[in-house]
Amino acid sequence: MDDNPRDWFGEPRAAARARPATTTSDLRSQVDELLDAKIEKFYAEVPYADHQRSGSDINLEYYKRHNIETILRLRRKRTVDALAIGYFTKRDPVRGAKWAHYVEDEMLHDEWFAGDLAKVGVTKEEIYSTEPFQSTKLLTGYLQYGMEFEGTPLALLSSVYFVEYVTTKTQPSWVRNLEESLGREKLAGARRHVGTDIEDEHATFVWEVLASLVNTPEDERRVIEHVTVVASLWVAYFIELYRHVVAQPADALEAGRTLAAGVV
Template identity: 40%
Template sequence: MTNVGYGNRTPFLTASASARLRAEIDQLLDQQVVEWYANVPAAAHLEGADVDSEYYKRNLIETAWRIRMLRVAEAKALVEIAKRSPEAAQVWANYEQEEMLHDELFISDLEKVGVSREQFLATEPYLSTKLLAGYFSYLLDHEGPLGVVAYSYLVEYVNVKLEPKKLEALRVSVGEANIDGQISHSHTDINDDHPGEVWAAIRHLLTSADDVVALKRYLREHQSILAQYFQELYLDTIAEKQPA
């Protein structure tokens, strides 16, 4: 039989080599964060004191849509992961079990600021969100599951690093009672060590030096698509209210 996770299951990277690569990847992501703040319009808007209500609401809407759309591709990725590594599949399945319904956390915060579930469902996702979901499908069809898992490492690493600062600002600007869902989401990411969990899956999926090169490319490409989203969000909300 083939494609059932048998064969050589010894990780390509030893534990120490995996730790070194993860440190290198984290440095790469830190640099991407610096570039993000420098180049993405209103990148730190939610960390400020004067938060635009439409920007805030639409970001919650789009976050919930991304979770809903991407979880389908991420569930499909589990099948492809299981064909390669049962160990990675076990880790990924547990991670997905913890994240699968987190769209409801953001929808609950939307309802607290006057956006009903019906209004959320009636809002068309941005093109950038559709492109991200389409990119996931492309990866699974043509390159394998590593790129899908790489996206989760990017967002989990950045969320654990930056989300506490953003939430502290939102406690003041929006009110702590209105961000319970986002606090709960962040609590899961941090206390269940989601970056470490996703990295464990990545380690089992890396089979060659070419995979390491591809991993770095995936992180850059995901960053680029997310930057398109925040550009779209900015133009749709804040920029419309600024004088020409």
């Protein structure tokens, strides 16, 4: 539907039916192939990328900071989720209801990770007093820019699909390896999070909502662009994490940018 206020408050089912019947299976295959290549390159070229998946001597500070950042990122993303709900309430309430249910399901997952961190000595005060990495701020800003200045949740939904897809591809092996080193009881939150994403088929659900915004070849191009940008920020985050915890140079962010330019 176009952005016509006269259409905003009509019959909700009619709004859903008014959307063109767009087939996006080819686009999804293209995105998935892109993400598979990004994951492979990530493991091959980003320092410490394979640490949580196959490291036998886990760097506990790296693990802690990664989970703290995961929580900080989740807390900031849910503010953008709220903007997306507002978008759908006006233009497509049927999908708005579905997205609101998904957001409700994801809203408090940071508590699961905080519970895991408590078992390795990290308090909530420490978590929430930590300054987010620059890569986290850039990601949040990118998603908010899409809502505030482009007027669409296309960037957000592309990012959420990225997260759900990459989670199903990477996190089960990370959790299994971390459980062997730290103990299964210390990964209860992470395992619950991954299990929810896989069992509820979150990647497929998110794609179906994303597809409702894809009506033109230009929309398809933008999805590829958004996924590529988010993947770049994903790499930048792990480089920043490595530089901050492991390498600790004087200018971790600049070092991360330099290395990311050659990886992404």
